[in-house]
Amino acid sequence: MPELPEVETTLRGLAPHLLGQRIADVVIRHPQLRWPVPKDLPGLLRGQAIRTLQRRAKYLLLKFDNGTLIVHLGMSGSLRILPVATPADKHDHFDLVLDSGQLMRLRDPRRFGAVLWHVGDVARHPLLAALGPEPLEKDFDAAYLHRATRKRSAAIKQVIMDSGVVAGVGNIYASEALFRAGIRPQLSAAKLSLPRCAALVQAIKETLRAAIKAGGSTLRDFTNSAGEPGYFQQHYFVYGRAGEPCRKCGTAIRHVRQGQRSSFYCPRCQR
Numbered sequence: 688m689p690e691l692p693e694v695e696t697t698l699r700g701l702a703p704h705l706l707g708q709r710i711a712d713v714v715i716r717h718p719q720l721r722w723p724v725p726k727d728l729p730g731l732l733r734g735q736a737i738r739t740l741q742r743r744a745k746y747l748l749l750k751f752d753n754g755t756l757i758v759h760l761g762m763s764g765s766l767r768i769l770p771v772a773t774p775a776d777k778h779d780h781f782d783l784v785l786d787s788g789q790l791m792r793l794r795d796p797r798r799f800g801a802v803l804w805h806v807g808d809v810a811r812h813p814l815l816a817a818l819g820p821e822p823l824e825k826d827f828d829a830a831y832l833h834r835a836t837r838k839r840s841a842a843i844k845q846v847i848m849d850s851g852v853v854a855g856v857g858n859i860y861a862s863e864a865l866f867r868a869g870i871r872p873q874l875s876a877a878k879l880s881l882p883r884c885a886a887l888v889q890a891i892k893e894t895l896r897a898a899i900k901a902g903g904s905t906l907r908d909f910t911n912s913a914g915e916p917g918y919f920q921q922h923y924f925v926y927g928r929a930g931e932p933c934r935k936c937g938t939a940i941r942h943v944r945q946g947q948r949s950s951f952y953c954p955r956c957q958r
């Protein structure tokens with residue numbers, strides 16, 4: 688599943704091809720994604736120029752003078768830049784055809800992704816309005832996390848995966864950041880001291896930055912129609928490593944279920 692670093696890398700790969708381009712056409716092959724793709728998009732977008740490209744949590748925001756196109760990759764979505772004449776595969780549900788002779792194509796086999804349109808301040812869209820701060824921005828800091836967790840008795844891992852607390856920290860990066868910070872995923876969030884909140888904030892930022900850096904090199908083939916513009920396989924500390932030795936101390940990594948999700952941790956390094 689694409690997480691925040693994949694979406695950020697996608698944005699960086701797309702930006703040079705999209706910024707300033709005008710839309711020649713919009714092709715909707717399969718309107719039934721997670722929500723229906725608006726039928727009137729071709730009429731709204733033809734002739735409009737892409738002014739900015741931004742990310743909020745795991746949403747890509749393409750801003751036009753008359754509104755914002757919101758794109759989410761869901762469970763299995765990917766975006767590529769291809770020549771206009773490239774034949775579509777059965778999972779290629781949506782194209783933005785550009786004046787440059789290229790198109791941006793959404794492939795999404797499981798169709799949990801989304802293509803939506805919003806007029807006005809996109810921060811007020813129902814999917815975005817309740818989001819917490821971006822994990823890589825300055826307003827996500829130790830004091831904020833400490834304040835946000837005082838009344839939360841839930842496990843810290845579930846709290847940092849709550850997009851109302853911080854936007855876009857998924858299961859993999861929550862597990863990895865808690866390892867880096869030496870904090871057990873089951874620990875009650877309210878029990879985290881200010882210094883431990885500081886360690887966790889730093890670990891979340893470092894984990895995400897490292898993944899974005901790794902992704903930059905993986906996505907070299909962004910404009911290649913063969914193969915997927917991969918979600919990068921990384922060298923994890925704990926994620927998916929149940930029973931294997933901890934990379935720091937050699938103790939076997941443990942696996943627990945927390946709120947339907949798998950958590951992995953080192954019983955010695957994380958307290």
Ligand SMILES: [Zn+2]
Binds near residue numbers: 933934936954956957
């Ligand atoms: Zn360990």
